[in-house]
Amino acid sequence: MSKSLLVISRQAPWSGPSAREALDIVLAGGAFDLPIGLLFMDDGVFQLAPHQDAMAVQQKDLSANLQALGLFGIDEVFACQHSLAERGLTVPTNAEALGNAQISQLIDRYDQVITL
Numbered sequence: 001m002s003k004s005l006l007v008i009s010r011q012a013p014w015s016g017p018s019a020r021e022a023l024d025i026v027l028a029g030g031a032f033d034l035p036i037g038l039l040f041m042d043d044g045v046f047q048l049a050p051h052q053d054a055m056a057v058q059q060k061d062l063s064a065n066l067q068a069l070g071l072f073g074i075d076e077v078f079a080c081q082h083s084l085a086e087r088g089l090t091v092p093t094n095a096e097a098l099g100n101a102q103i104s105q106l107i108d109r110y111d112q113v114i115t116l
Contacts, residue, residue: 004035006110009044019047022116023066030072037076037110038069039103040095045083048092066094078106 007029009022022038029036040048047066069077079095080103091097098106107113 002034003111004037004109005029006037006039006107006113008039008041008113008115009047010040010042010115012043012046014046015043018116019044022114025114025116026074027068027072030069030074033073036074037078037106038074039078039080039098039106041080041083041103043083043087045079045087045089048079048095049089069094078103 007022007026009019011018011022013019022044026036026038069075077095078098079092081091081097081099084091084097
């Protein structure tokens with residue numbers, strides 16, 4: 001029986017390789033049918049913002065990776081409600097917003113947690 005994995009992405013898409021690495025881990029896990037979830041917190045919620053211009057900051061666009069999550073069987077996508085509100089972002093359609101208590105419960109549901 002495979003262990004479940006939660007990846008917590010805390011970095012903005014333009015702040016370095018961590019955002020891409022988090023998505024790569026999730027997509028790889030999905031390709032192997034691992035029970036896997038993805039939680040965006042802190043500046044990581046910026047990855048969910050629409051209409052980003054990755055070329056302006058000389059980064060690769062992560063939107064295609066985010067759109068591919070469903071194709072890889074990744075249906076457990078969450079965003080920290082507090083982080084969204086702090087940054088003036090609305091709840092995205094491709095993620096479920098969770099409060100702090102719900103995030104604690106979410107983390108407890110998974111066997112392993114990776115934070116990037």
